[in-house]
Amino acid sequence: MVWNETQIQLLVKISETGSFTKAGEELHMTQPAVSRIVAAVESELGTKLIVRNKRKGVVFTDVGERILILFRNVLGELQKVDELVAAEKGLEIGKVHIGAYPTACTRFIPKIIRTMEEKHPGLEIKLSEGSVDQVKEWLRTRSVDVGITISPDHDFDIIPLVQDEFIVVIHSNHPLVQNEFIQIPELEGENLILGRGGYEAPVHAIFNEFKMKPKVRFVVDHLDTALSMVKEDLGIIITTRGALSSLPEQVILRELKPNMFRDINIAVPDMNDISNATDVFIQTACSLFSDKTSKRGI
Template identity: 70%
Template sequence: MHINHMGDNKNDMNRSQIQLIVKISETGSFTKAGEELHMTQPAVSRAVATIESELGTKLIKRNKKNGLFFTDVGERVLIKFRNILGELQKVDELIAAEQGLEIGKVHIGAYPTACKRFIPKIIRTMEDKYPGLEVKISEGSVDQVKEWLRSKCVDVGMIIPPVEDFDIVPLMKDQLIVIMHSSHPLYQKETIGIPDLQDEDILLGRGGYEVQIHSLFKDFKLKPNVRFVIDYIDTALCMVQEGLGITITTKKNILSLPENVVFRELKPNTFREIGIAVPDMKDISKATDVFIQTARTLFANKSD
């Protein structure tokens, strides 16, 4: 495989060298990357030095303040390397299919609730049907999943639309609910509308809730009184339990409620969409397509 740069200069880069650079970015460590690729730390250092010498530029730097980090050009090269590995994976899948084998790799990015609610069942179903399939999961916030998709760190992500950067496959809708302390006066109401919330302290969740909730309030010419902005639902639930405010989330985002924490449905019924995102639907691997189709078979068009 040839990677061309600087006019007529050519550098021979092999698959293992490209895998090493990508693995260092994933682990953030020469030592950990070496362990996963069965290389010693000195061997990793020598290999990186050789790659950088061949390319004529520094990809990775280390200092006491930031530890290991990729240079600006290193970040751009990483995206190209991930694309190359993705294309090589497709070649492997084509050859395996020709030989009657089913193999493949898919790296999934998902926010915590998706990891709990959807991913385990999807993986179990996939592995039962395709035992040779290799699955990797990265768990993070919705914003982190979007960034992983942009940088090609993951093949597919479960996110909250709308997002213009990716191709989205709709998966399901999840109903919005209002969560409060059991002593809160709103709990005495059978239904809760946005006007009921105009004077309430709102614990606003990140990861797609911000735009939708502000839009719902705007429909009534109101603004939410946002007291805190929260990354994770467990944090919001603990704050509700302490009487610090109410939060708006979805039914499927809640595995269980803490003591004295209750919910009411938001009326009229309002839903949040959950989607599966890929950088380009025309350029996905068979393993990624298996993930998407499995997820849709198990969960598509289902809502509470």
């Protein structure tokens, strides 16, 4: 089968939007035209690429997902051609699709985007926000060009960004509030409110290092939820200093001893195969944040 760019763009756009109609709207096609193209492609291939699921909507089959990875690579290479031709004319164009978990979106992404738009106005920036696991999956499937992730992952090329210091967040009535800092063994038996999104493994590693088991009372998705629970004296949080922008009343933080850190990294599928726009994102992020690193991680 001879593929054309329209077919490739359409299938990738369907995967991004999860909808034939939305994909058609973005590519200026009618829904019937989208359906005809998909049906014709599947007929020529002799296999289903997309199925409809009552709960999930449009879902790609296993072979469809594998083809999507190849198609995203093809579109990436075509983008590089456009960038090269534009550079020859003295222009800078390109697109970068960023994936980041919520705290990273709040802490890093706005400043990076603002700086990129000021210095590189010809670049198009797209952002997808999701959990740490979602960001890693997007990188694996080439759904995003670059991601901000936590902890090293051997599936990707990693560029260290910052190291975040772990701290303890407690109610002002907690007995440990009298301490200038909190020793890790002092946390044994304390009710812990554990946050998802990359905190589970490092927190367990902290306790394991002292041959302790955390007493997890609640597991939550959002830091604001955990802070509200601490305010009601329902437990304590082990989080990172950089994740906190403010604290509710009657909630304080204490430094953890010995100091422990969580690595925050920029990740790409292959550093030798990135676009100019992705390289600009990496260079901008590092220039803004990577000089604020600490010495030790876990």
